[in-house]
Amino acid sequence: MTDKxxxxxxxxxxxxxxxxxxxxxxxxxxxxxxxxRKTDLSEFDTTLKEMMDLDISLPVILTWLEKQEKxxxxxxxxxxxxxxxxxxxxxxxxxxxxxQRTKQEEKKRVLQxxx
Numbered sequence: 001m002t003d004k005x006x007x008x009x010x011x012x013x014x015x016x017x018x019x020x021x022x023x024x025x026x027x028x029x030x031x032x033x034x035x036x037r038k039t040d041l042s043e044f045d046t047t048l049k050e051m052m053d054l055d056i057s058l059p060v061i062l063t064w065l066e067k068q069e070k071x072x073x074x075x076x077x078x079x080x081x082x083x084x085x086x087x088x089x090x091x092x093x094x095x096x097x098x099x100q101r102t103k104q105e106e107k108k109r110v111l112q113x114x115x
Contacts, residue, residue: 041070041080049085052093 041048044065051061058081062074072080082090094100 041065041072041077042084044068044070045084048081052081052085052089055093055097057097 048061051064058074058077062072062077065072065077078090091100
C-alpha cells in the first residue's frame, strides 16, 4: 500500500470516528509522523563515515545532526548506518570502541539477580 493510499485510509477511519476539525488534526498528525520517519541523511554520508572512523559515539553524532536541523532518533540513525555503510562496518565500529557485547556478557547480564 502506498503512503498516499495509507494516509487516505487513516483519514477515512478517523473521519468516521471524529467529526470536523478533529479529523483534520488527526490527518495532519499522521502526515507529520510519516515525514519524520523519512529523514534523508544522504547529504551527510561522507561526514557520518568520517565521524565514525574518528570513533565519535552515535549520541554525539545525533546531537550534531540535530544542530544541522535533521530530526531523527538513535535507533533510526543505527538502522541508517547499517543500511548505507553495511552491517560489517557498524560491527567493526562497535567492536573497536568496546561497545559491542559478546554472547558471554549478554548471558551474564540476563542471569544477574535483581537487587
